[in-house]
Amino acid sequence: MTFELKVTLKDIIITVICVVWSTLWISSEIDSHQEMQQQQFDELKDELQNIIQLEAKKISACQ
DSSP states (O other): OOOOOOOOHHHHHHHHHHHHHHHHHHHHHHHHHHHHHHHHHHHHHHHHHHHHHHHHHHHHHHO
16 A cells, blocks of 8 residues: 655645745734833833832922
């Protein structure tokens, strides 16, 4: 019993296109996730800086 696998150039091209497309899609998803994380980090940093400045003003007023 022999098993013959026929792979055509069309199959190879379609496979390569699918792999490239999925790689690009995953890469763009990772980039957008990183941008979202950076934005959240920046917002938290700004909020923390505001809290620190407010507390510093309170401490200065008490002295």
